[in-house]
Amino acid sequence: MQALSERLDAVVAGKEFAGFDALSFSSLKTVVPGPHEFVGHAVERVTRRGKYLIFEVGDVGRMLLHLSQAGRVDIEDPPKRTKPRGAVLRVRFAPDDGGSTPALLVREFGTERKAAWWLLPPGDDGPLAGLGPEPDSEEFAALVREGDDKRRIHTWLRDQRTLAGVGRGYSDDILWRAKLSPYATLGSIDAAQRDALLHAVHSVLADGLELERARTGGLSENKLGEHFEVHGRWGSPCPRCGTTLERISYESHEVTYCPACQTGGKTLADRRRSRLLK
Numbered sequence: 001m002q003a004l005s006e007r008l009d010a011v012v013a014g015k016e017f018a019g020f021d022a023l024s025f026s027s028l029k030t031v032v033p034g035p036h037e038f039v040g041h042a043v044e045r046v047t048r049r050g051k052y053l054i055f056e057v058g059d060v061g062r063m064l065l066h067l068s069q070a071g072r073v074d075i076e077d078p079p080k081r082t083k084p085r086g087a088v089l090r091v092r093f094a095p096d097d098g099g100s101t102p103a104l105l106v107r108e109f110g111t112e113r114k115a116a117w118w119l120l121p122p123g124d125d126g127p128l129a130g131l132g133p134e135p136d137s138e139e140f141a142a143l144v145r146e147g148d149d150k151r152r153i154h155t156w157l158r159d160q161r162t163l164a165g166v167g168r169g170y171s172d173d174i175l176w177r178a179k180l181s182p183y184a185t186l187g188s189i190d191a192a193q194r195d196a197l198l199h200a201v202h203s204v205l206a207d208g209l210e211l212e213r214a215r216t217g218g219l220s221e222n223k224l225g226e227h228f229e230v231h232g233r234w235g236s237p238c239p240r241c242g243t244t245l246e247r248i249s250y251e252s253h254e255v256t257y258c259p260a261c262q263t264g265g266k267t268l269a270d271r272r273r274s275r276l277l278k
């Protein structure tokens with residue numbers, strides 16, 4: 001999401017909103033201020049907090065955009081009038097000095113309809129208010145060093161109130177880099193493992209950002225798969241030790257791990273696997 005915010009900033013910073021075409025029912029989560037209050041005002045910059053893209057519009061307020069799991073943003077220049085399948089929102093901009101009038105088309109693939117946008121007045125944090133610290137903050141480092149959360153670290157990392165912006169793919173890779181079991185909890189690991197966890201969070205996210213910055217093409221967040229180290233790669237060799245990666249399912253998703261690096265050689269019990277064995 002960081003790389004996407006940087007690309008959008010390069011395209012629309014300094015440009016004035018010309019209009020908002022809401023293409024899907026109820027994707028706009030706020031009523032006041034209305035879209036007309038943003039028209040004619042320029043985007044100062046595009047930033048990110050957690051998984052939210054933030055369009056900062058000075059005294060007028062902020063526009064937030066959340067793409068959910070399968071949303072993407074396309075840049076249209078010149079803008080179109082069509083309403084493609086899965087269309088959520090088209091944001092139009094006024095012509096700049098160079099005569100360019102780009103529009104941003106937000107679309108959502110698949111069957112879920114969760115992508116959403118907010119128009120917030122100054123001082124209103126809206127959905128940002130409940131977000132946990134950013135991964136590179138001292139506040140998060142202190143949580144890792146001192147926390148005793150009872151949930152599995154994998155679950156804890158994905159809780160946006162704990163840490164803003166980490167999805168399950170990165171959680172798999174973070175545990176693998178830190179050599180921690182998918183079942184580990186903060187309370188169950190020692191100081192060295194906590195350091196390894198913090199380092200893994202930083203390095204996995206930094207590497208992901210570097211790859212995303214280098215990537216060109218569509219502005220989607222749902223094609224990250226190709227650069228995960230272990231997420232989704234069960235059945236193939238561990239990049240570190242060559243052992244075949246395993247998976248377990250819990251909370252309705254799959255977690256990939258290396259039994260040699262992360263669980264002391266043990267294959268974790270899996271409800272689905274147990275069912276198959278019966």
Ligand SMILES: [Zn+2]
Nearest residue numbers: 238241258261
């Ligand atoms: Zn391994």
